[in-house]
Amino acid sequence: DLGFKVMECETQQEIYDNFGTGNPKTIKPSQKAPPPLFSDVIFKKGIVSIREVDITEVARQITLLQFELYSKINKFELLHRAWSPRKYGPIGQSKSISAFIQQCNTLTHFTSYLILTKTDYRRRADMIKYFIVLAEKFVRIKNFSSMTAIISALGSTQISRLKKTWELIPQHVLANFNRMDSLMSIGKNYSEYRNMLKFIDSNSEPCLPFFGVY
Numbered sequence: 001d002l003g004f005k006v007m008e009c010e011t012q013q014e015i016y017d018n019f020g021t022g023n024p025k026t027i028k029p030s031q032k033a034p035p036p037l038f039s040d041v042i043f044k045k046g047i048v049s050i051r052e053v054d055i056t057e058v059a060r061q062i063t064l065l066q067f068e069l070y071s072k073i074n075k076f077e078l079l080h081r082a083w084s085p086r087k088y089g090p091i092g093q094s095k096s097i098s099a100f101i102q103q104c105n106t107l108t109h110f111t112s113y114l115i116l117t118k119t120d121y122r123r124r125a126d127m128i129k130y131f132i133v134l135a136e137k138f139v140r141i142k143n144f145s146s147m148t149a150i151i152s153a154l155g156s157t158q159i160s161r162l163k164k165t166w167e168l169i170p171q172h173v174l175a176n177f178n179r180m181d182s183l184m185s186i187g188k189n190y191s192e193y194r195n196m197l198k199f200i201d202s203n204s205e206p207c208l209p210f211f212g213v214y
Contacts, residue, residue, distance in 0.1 A: 037057035051130070059138055067208060072099075077095075097211070100145075104149045107149040111153035115153075116158060116159070135147045136176055142205060143208040148184050183196070
């Protein structure tokens, strides 16, 4: 049993000797990264609005930020999260997991902030529509982590109660939001999301999973 084997180890080095360092392996990309969808002219302005950058490029850049944090997570950090340090003693730390989760939470708060700071409900509706489309972009590149962060913000009490604002969202956009919301439904124990992951080839298709499932 893995748990008992770990408990028999008295030092961190013994864990490494028995199970390896747990560091993720680097996999070379199968194809070149696509060219960026913005020019240097935009950034010469100084402060740039998120709406001034192509939405596909916004999705790509956020995905790269999250992937950098996700790629630092190793198996011992996952074991540490499922462990009971107070009962069995510490087996390491999970700083990379904390950093990854914090970045996801930041995206959720950022989404809520940009919507709620709009005083006119028409502008709020336009911002909600923007983030629904951005969430769709994440689904297309299989970044389910960032997609869930945005869906969480849109489904929060402070956003979902804006009935007058939501009435301005086009039906086809609203339908896409409902599909993504259903995909990550905790009430179904993420069953739809789990089924979707079965059809993703981990060897050839990059994927940033939603960490809350694990």
